[in-house]
Structure formats: C-alpha cells, structure tokens
Amino acid sequence: MQEYIKKAYDNIGLPRLIIAGFFLLVLLSAVPLGLNIATLLGDTLRRWAMYGILVLAMVPAIQCGIGPNFGISLGIVSGLLGAAISIELEIANPWLAIGVAMLVGTAIAIVLGILYGMLLNNVKGSEMTVSTYVGFSVIAFMNIMWLSLPFTNGDLIWPIGQVGMRNTISLSNTFGGLLNETLSFTIGQEGKGLFVPTGLILFFFLVCVIVWLFMRSKTGIALSAAGSSPAFTRSSGINVNKMRIIGTAFSTALGAIGIITYAQSYGFLQLYNAPLWMGFHCVAAVLIGGATTKKASISNVIIGTFLFQGLLAVALPVINQVLPESNLPDVIRLIISNGIILYALSKTKGDK
Amino acid sequence: MSTHFLLNMKNISKEYDGNQVLKNVNLQVKPGEIHALIGENGAGKSTLMNILFGMPVIHSTGGFEGTVEINGEQVFIDSPQKAIDYGIGMVHQEFMLIPGFTVTENIKIGREISKPSLLSHLFGKGMETLDFEQMARDARKALSDIGLNIEEYIQVAGLPVGYMQFIEIAREIDKTGIKLLVFDEPTAVLTESEAERLLEIMKVIASKGIAIIFITHRLSEVKNYADSITILRDGEVVTHKDIKDISIIEIAELMIGRKVEKLVDLAEDTRTLSDSDIALSLKNFHVDMPGERVRGVDLDIRKGEIFGIGGLAGQGKLGIPNGIMGLYKAEGTVEIFGKKLDLSKLGSALANGIAFVSEDRRGVGLLLDESIELNIVFSAMQIKDEFLYHLGPVKLLNQKQVRQHALKMIDLLDIRCTGPTQKVGSLSGGNQQKVCLARALTMNPEILIVSEPTRGIDIGAKKLVLEYLAKLNREQGMTIIIVSSELVELRSLCDRIAIVSGGKVSAIVKPDAPDAEIGLAMAAG
Numbered sequence: 001m002q003e004y005i006k007k008a009y010d011n012i013g014l015p016r017l018i019i020a021g022f023f024l025l026v027l028l029s030a031v032p033l034g035l036n037i038a039t040l041l042g043d044t045l046r047r048w049a050m051y052g053i054l055v056l057a058m059v060p061a062i063q064c065g066i067g068p069n070f071g072i073s074l075g076i077v078s079g080l081l082g083a084a085i086s087i088e089l090e091i092a093n094p095w096l097a098i099g100v101a102m103l104v105g106t107a108i109a110i111v112l113g114i115l116y117g118m119l120l121n122n123v124k125g126s127e128m129t130v131s132t133y134v135g136f137s138v139i140a141f142m143n144i145m146w147l148s149l150p151f152t153n154g155d156l157i158w159p160i161g162q163v164g165m166r167n168t169i170s171l172s173n174t175f176g177g178l179l180n181e182t183l184s185f186t187i188g189q190e191g192k193g194l195f196v197p198t199g200l201i202l203f204f205f206l207v208c209v210i211v212w213l214f215m216r217s218k219t220g221i222a223l224s225a226a227g228s229s230p231a232f233t234r235s236s237g238i239n240v241n242k243m244r245i246i247g248t249a250f251s252t253a254l255g256a257i258g259i260i261t262y263a264q265s266y267g268f269l270q271l272y273n274a275p276l277w278m279g280f281h282c283v284a285a286v287l288i289g290g291a292t293t294k295k296a297s298i299s300n301v302i303i304g305t306f307l308f309q310g311l312l313a314v315a316l317p318v319i320n321q322v323l324p325e326s327n328l329p330d331v332i333r334l335i336i337s338n339g340i341i342l343y344a345l346s347k348t349k350g351d352k
Numbered sequence: 353m354s355t356h357f358l359l360n361m362k363n364i365s366k367e368y369d370g371n372q373v374l375k376n377v378n379l380q381v382k383p384g385e386i387h388a389l390i391g392e393n394g395a396g397k398s399t400l401m402n403i404l405f406g407m408p409v410i411h412s413t414g415g416f417e418g419t420v421e422i423n424g425e426q427v428f429i430d431s432p433q434k435a436i437d438y439g440i441g442m443v444h445q446e447f448m449l450i451p452g453f454t455v456t457e458n459i460k461i462g463r464e465i466s467k468p469s470l471l472s473h474l475f476g477k478g479m480e481t482l483d484f485e486q487m488a489r490d491a492r493k494a495l496s497d498i499g500l501n502i503e504e505y506i507q508v509a510g511l512p513v514g515y516m517q518f519i520e521i522a523r524e525i526d527k528t529g530i531k532l533l534v535f536d537e538p539t540a541v542l543t544e545s546e547a548e549r550l551l552e553i554m555k556v557i558a559s560k561g562i563a564i565i566f567i568t569h570r571l572s573e574v575k576n577y578a579d580s581i582t583i584l585r586d587g588e589v590v591t592h593k594d595i596k597d598i599s600i601i602e603i604a605e606l607m608i609g610r611k612v613e614k615l616v617d618l619a620e621d622t623r624t625l626s627d628s629d630i631a632l633s634l635k636n637f638h639v640d641m642p643g644e645r646v647r648g649v650d651l652d653i654r655k656g657e658i659f660g661i662g663g664l665a666g667q668g669k670l671g672i673p674n675g676i677m678g679l680y681k682a683e684g685t686v687e688i689f690g691k692k693l694d695l696s697k698l699g700s701a702l703a704n705g706i707a708f709v710s711e712d713r714r715g716v717g718l719l720l721d722e723s724i725e726l727n728i729v730f731s732a733m734q735i736k737d738e739f740l741y742h743l744g745p746v747k748l749l750n751q752k753q754v755r756q757h758a759l760k761m762i763d764l765l766d767i768r769c770t771g772p773t774q775k776v777g778s779l780s781g782g783n784q785q786k787v788c789l790a791r792a793l794t795m796n797p798e799i800l801i802v803s804e805p806t807r808g809i810d811i812g813a814k815k816l817v818l819e820y821l822a823k824l825n826r827e828q829g830m831t832i833i834i835v836s837s838e839l840v841e842l843r844s845l846c847d848r849i850a851i852v853s854g855g856k857v858s859a860i861v862k863p864d865a866p867d868a869e870i871g872l873a874m875a876a877g
Contacts (some may be wrong), residue, residue, distance in 0.1 A: 232716055
C-alpha cells in the first residue's frame with residue numbers, strides 16, 4: 001500500500017500536488033465569499049478545453065527537440081488569418097465556415113512552420129530564445145499587415161475610414177460558440193449551474209487522439225527519437241533536421257487550429273497584440289503539467305492546462321471579492337499568471 | 353648515479369568499484385631525466401597520473417594505496433593545487449589556452465603579477481593593476497628558454513597548432529620551482545617537424561634539471577629521446593629499465609604481453625571462406641571523424657568471416673565503422689557484395705544489410721529514456737517498415753508485434769530487466785549492450801559491425817556477448833566485423849585482424865601472430 005502511494009506520488013510529482021492543492025484552497029475559499037462554485041467550475045472547464053489545443057501544440061515541438069514553442073504566435077496569426085479569410089468569404093453555414101477557417105489557417109501555418117523549422121535548425125542550442133523573438137516579431141509584423149491587408153467585409157474592418165481591421169472581430173454571425181453549444185448541457189439551474197461545453201471538450205479530445213496517434217506513427221516515433229537523441233536517430237538513417245521541421249510545422253498547424261477553437265469559444269477574433277503572451281501561457285501550462293523542455297506527453301497537456309487555466313479562472317473572481325473597487329485585482333492577476341509561469345519554468349528540469 | 357629520485361611512487365594500488373586498475377605500481381624518476389611511460393589504452397597510465405596530480409576523481413572514489421615521495425620526502429597530494437605547489441606541471445594533450453588572449457596573458461593567467469594602485473588601496477588586492485611589463489619579460493624568458501621565437505604580445509588565436517603546444521610548455525616552465533613536467537602524448541597532434549622540435553625542447557628542459565614524464569605511443573620517440581622507461585600492462589609494471597638496455601621490439605612485446613586467456617569457446621568451424629566472395633570492400637576510404645580520422649584504407653572482408661579491427665585509441669579504427677554507416681563524412685568506395693554504397697546518403701548502409709552496434713552506447717546506441725522494446729525495434733521499423741500497421745499512407749506502431757519480438761530478444765540474449773517496458777537508461781552496461789545487439793539483429797543484417805562490444809561491461813556479460821557473436825557467425829554465416837581496443841578479444845574470436853595506425857591499415861595479422869608484430873604495427877607511423 002505504502003509503495004503504491006509512493007509510486008502514485010512519484011507519478012504525479014510535487015509541483016502538481018502543490019498547484020492542485022492551491023487550486024482547491026482557492027475554490028473552497030470562494031464558498032464563504034458567496035461565489036457560485038458551479039459557475040467557477042464551468043469556467044474552468046470551458047477555459048481548459050478552449051486553451052487545450054494551443055497547449056497541445058507544445059507536444060510535437062518539445063518532442064522533436066526544438067523545446068517549448070514560444071513562437072506559437074506564428075501558428076496563432078495563421079489561424080487568425082484563416083478565420084478572417086473565412087469571414088471575408090461570407091460562408092453561411094457555420095460548420096463550413098469554421099472548417100474553411102481551420103483548413104486555410106492550417107495551410108498557412110504549415111508553410112510558415114516549415115520556414116520556421118528551417119530557421120530553428122540553424123540555431124540549435126538557442127531555440128528557446130530565438131523562438132521567443134520569432135513569436136514577438138511575427139506579432140509586430142502582423143500589426144502592419146492587419147492594417148494593410150485588402151479585406152473588405154464590414155465585420156472585419158473599421159466602420160469609419162474603411163481601412164484596416166478591427167481590434168476584436170465578433171464571430172456571432174459565423175461560427176462563434178459553435179463547438180461550445182454543440183451537445184452542451186447545464187448541470188443544475190439554467191444560467192446558474194455548471195455549463196458543460198460538450199462539443200468543445202469532444203473536439204479537444206479528438207485533437208488529442210490525433211496527436212497521440214501521430215506520436216505513435218512511424219514518423220512520430222522518429223521525431224521523438226530525433227528530439228531525445230540526434231546521434232541515435234542519425235545512426236538509424238533518419239534525417240534529424242527533417243524531423244525537426246516536421247515537428248515544428250505540426251506544432252504551428254496545431255497553433256492555428258487552437259486559436260480558432262479558442263476564438264469560437266470566446267466569441268471574438270482578437271488581432272494585433274492580443275496573442276503576444278499566449279505562447280508563454282501555453283508553455284507554462286504544459287510545464288506545470290509535468291513536461292520538461294525535452295519531453296512532453298498528452299497527459300502533461302491535459303493536466304497542465306486544467307491546473308493553469310483552472311487556477312486563473314477561480315483565483316480572479318475570488319480576488320475581486322476580497323479586494324473590490326481598485327485596480328489591484330488586475331495587478332494580482334498578472335502576478336498570479338506570471339508567477340505560475342515562473343514557477344513552471346523553474347521546474348523545467350528535475351521532475352516529471 | 354646515486355639512487356636519488358625526484359619522484360618516487362611506491363606500491364600504488366587503485367580500484368574503481370572493485371575493478372583493480374593499478375596493482376603495486378612503482379614509478380621512479382630522477383631529476384633531469386626523460387622518463388617514458390608506456391602502455392596500451394587502459395593499462396593505467398592516466399590513473400597513475402591522476403593520482404600524481406591529486407585529481408578529484410581519485411579522491412572521490414576512495415583514494416589510493418601506496419606512497420608518493422618527492423625528493424625523498426613523503427607527500428600527500430589531494431588536490432591539483434597541491435601538485436602545483438610541489439612543482440609538478442602538466443602539458444595537456446588538448447590545449448588549455450584562451451584564444452582571444454595574448455601569449456603573455458595565456459602564460460601568466462592565474463599567476464598575474466600586479467602592483468598597487470589607487471583603487472586597490474580602497475577596495476583591496478583585487479583592484480591592483482597588472483604589471484604588464486614584468487609579465488611580458490617573464491613570458492619572453494620562458495619562450496626563449498624553449499627556443500620559441502614569437503612575439504609575446506600576439507593573440508593565441510590563429511597560431512599554428514604546434515605553437516600552441518609550445519605556449520603550454522612555456523606556461524608550465526614559467527611557474528617558479530617547477531621540478532617535474534608530465535607530457536601526455538604531446539606529439540599526437542603535431543606534424544613531424546614540429547614533433548621533432550618539441551622533443552628537442554624536452555631535452556633542453558631536462559638539461560636544466562627538470563624531470564620529465566613522457567607518455568606516448570610512438571616507440572621510436574621513446575628509443576631516441578627517453579633516458580629510462582616504465583612499461584605498464586593491465587595495471588602492473590612489467591618492466592623498468594634504462595632505455596639503452598631495451599630494444600623497440602622488446603618494448604612492443606612487453607606492451608602487448610602474452611595474454612593466454614581464452615575468452616570464448618568456439619563451436620566447430622565448418623565455414624569455407626573464399627577470397628573471391630567478398631562481403632565488404634573498402635577502397636581508398638577516408639573518414640573525417642574528429643580524433644579518429646581515417647586516411648585511406650583498403651580492406652576486403654570475406655563473406656562469413658569474423659574480421660577484427662584493432663589499434664590504439666585515436667588512430668582511426670573507430671572512424672572506419674562510423675564512416676561506413678554515414679555518421680561522419682566519408683570519401684572513397686565502399687562496396688557491399690559488389691554493390692557500391694552511396695556514402696552521401698544517410699542510412700544507405702543500413703538499407704543495404706549492414707547493422708552497426710556503436711561504441712558510444714549511451715550517446716549513439718540507445719534512446720536512454722525509452723523502453724527496451726522501442727529501442728530494439730526502432731531501426732527495423734524506420735528502415736524496413738516492420739512492426740507497423742499500414743493504413744494507407746498512415747503507419748502506426750504495431751504494439752503487439754513489438755512486444756512479442758522484444759520478449760523473444762530478451763529471452764534469447766538473456767537481457768536482465770523487469771520487463772520490455774523498462775527504460776534502457778536504468779539497465780546495467782552489459783544489458784544495455786545486449787539491447788544494442790538486439791536492435792542490430794532485428795535488422796536481420798548480412799554484415800554486422802560491432803564497435804567496442806565489451807567496453808564497460810562485466811566479465812560474464814562480456815563472455816555472453818562474444819559467444820553470441822561467434823554463434824551468429826558459425827550458425828547463420830553472418831559476416832561480423834569487430835572493432836575493439838581489446839586485443840585479447842580480437843585474438844580469441846577473429847579470423848584476421850587489421851591493425852590501424854595513423855588512419856591507415858599498418859598490418860593485417862593472424863590472431864596468433866607474435867606480440868611484437870602486433871605491437872610494432874600498432875606503434876607504426
């Protein structure tokens with residue numbers, strides 16, 4: 001029995017126990033504050049599934065050896081571009097619209113991902129730094145592009161001046177909430193109970209399964225080997241650089257699908273600087289889930305995203321209650337989210 | 353001469369994890385003599401020098417037995433700093449120089465001469481200014497002592513390799529009170545004329561009363577320049593003589609030693625080897641593998657043969673298999689059963705029926721974080737598309753087939769593990785080697801190349817691995833090439849042994865060739 005507990009403890013790891021404990025503590029402290037626990041849990045569930053695919057994008061990147069993909073913004077802007085093109089085409093059927101958005105976004109992401117992978121092959125050893133800068137640069141570059149791309153749909157561009165795209169683009173006319181509403185149900189009273197976005201969760205799981213299958217395919221196994229031991233992989237006649245490019249492109253493509261999933265749940269496309277820090281949140285989530293900069297699994301993603309997003313979803317309303325009517329909640333939100341990232345990065349080595 | 357010794361190491365014994373690497377070794381060096389220390393790889397030379405320098409690796413593994421005397425006084429050296437204080441210096445094989453610094457700075461680093469300044473009065477000694485003039489004078493003197501004519505103010509970066517070696521020496525003799533210098537294979541990286549110059553300088557240094565311990569593999573250097581010699585073999589001193597009393601052939605013979613132990617019991621030999629049936633042929637084969645360069649090798653290995661490749665470390669024997677497998681840039685012709693191999697294409701040897709067990713087990717041979725079963729099937733899966741479900745373009749791992757095969761291999765090779773899912777990183781060296789072997793065999797190769805098959809594994813596993821190789825050869829007719837530093841295992845298994853020296857094959861010998869012949873072939877070039 002004792003051995004069993006020790007084994008379970010080793011599997012879960014101290015950081016996750018601490019964060020899970022903290023999560024429960026904050027959740028319990030919401031009760032005396034008069035907050036609706038069902039709503040908080042519903043939020044946790046929704047955020048978990050809407051961020052999940054973006055975090056999942058870290059798996060092929062880490063496994064192929066480029067480390068946590070801070071440059072996931074590249075995939076994110078591809079997805080945003082895909083969604084914008086889908087809206088521009090005014091596709092009536094929301095399923096078709098989201099399908100087109102994902103296909104176009106993925107196509108752009110794969111092309112950019114291949115180029116990005118080639119870049120990363122030239123900077124082996126400092127991928128984390130370079131990918132961070134790639135992430136920032138592409139956002140800055142797209143800031144110019146969002147202003148100058150020739151979109152004409154009224155939903156996309158500023159109503160005054162007719163030039164440049166809006167900061168936030170409502171998806172209510174196309175695929176906003178599409179996955180969330182599918183097969184959804186509420187436990188308890190409508191509006192107050194625990195809302196379960198079944199379609200969103202199922203889609204997240206579906207992508208998880210696809211990635212899991214990919215990692216067990218011939219290419220996926222070669223890619224993981226390339227990440228963990230380039231010398232070994234070469235000795236089996238595999239082109240390590242090619243595997244790294246495949247992993248990077250796959251990660252970028254997942255970023256594109258991830259942001260579209262995120263946007264449909266949120267209800268808006270957020271352009272310009274909105275995705276600037278998303279890469280960090282994704283990296284933090286997967287690291288909290290127990291991944292290292294060298295090894296990541298699907299379960300790391302599922303656990304990590306739940307803890308990271310759950311903590312944010314629960315902690316913020318609680319702080320709002322404790323410290324009302326000031327801008328402190330916002331400051332504390334930053335401290336908490338960045339604190340988690342720092343903690344996660346400090347745990348990149350030494351535990352699994 | 354009297355029996356005054358500068359250095360007298362007496363009855364030195366040392367063991368690592370129960371593995372005796374030095375047994376009652378005595379080493380006596382007189383002032384002003386060049387004392388050659390000779391031995392095969394693994395004979396214990398490095399361990400002996402590590403003891404002399406008080407290296408942490410010795411003291412963190414339980415210290416050593418025996419005594420060290422300097423000038424007749426017993427000393428206890430437990431750190432490299434103490435060794436330096438006693439006047440022992442070392443000229444390293446790899447240069448420990450800072451490329452962006454000048455010659456002077458490199459010579460004086462760590463022992464800078466400084467003078468007080470305004471800031472040092474306020475903030476202490478760390479703020480004193482450097483006395484560049486005095487330092488330059490010292491450097492100048494050290495350089496001229498060894499007859500090196502370069503300006504002390506130029507940067508080390510960009511100097512020829514030979515000069516760097518001389519700057520290392522200058523740095524050592526600049527240390528005040530230096531009494532003993534150790535040269536660890538100083539001529540290995542030098543050209544012939546540079547090497548000659550260095551040896552002359554060694555004589556000059558020795559004539560100033562500094563004793564020199566000279567470690568080298570080039571026996572002609574020993575005969576021409578050393579005054580006395582100590583030969584180590586398997587951690588024991590086999591001889592200690594004045595150089596005039598010993599010939600090169602004797603040195604070679606003593607270095608190799610007659611090793612009679614039979615490692616494996618071979619099954620009855622029913623093979624017929626034919627000179628016209630060539631499995632692997634190398635012509636003018638060059639490999640650019642750092643530290644193990646191959647410079648033009650021609651070999652014909654017959655089908656069904658067990659062929660050994662031996663030689664000292666750094667001479668290029670490891671470059672041959674690594675070049676064939678495409679792991680390092682290679683030139684020349686490689687033919688497998690008459691079919692030419694495309695050396696520019698990675699994995700072309702694998703695809704043509706050659707499997708390789710690397711000498712770098714943990715780096716190249718295994719995925720340490722992965723399971724035994726995945727390690728075993730990896731190459732066959734990637735190269736031959738085995739162990740996969742084929743669903744159109746999608747190829748997924750066939751876990752059931754993998755498990756079956758892994759269990760079979762674990763049983764066949766007697767891999768001691770908790771199960772096929774255990775991570776190979778947690779296996780012992782011998783069992784890791786068996787996993788490597790299992791991976792190579794899963795490829796069903798026609799030619800199997802094993803590099804250093806018994807390095808770092810215990811005697812029981814050693815016997816099993818070697819016997820299994822012999823069995824593969826005798827029963828399945830597999831052509832096997834063994835690259836090894838352990839002459840005894842080559843001798844007990846191989847039909848022919850190629851000795852590699854200086855990147856070329858210096859001789860192809862029978863396994864029962866006399867020691868002197870093999871020793872000379874190893875030391876040639």
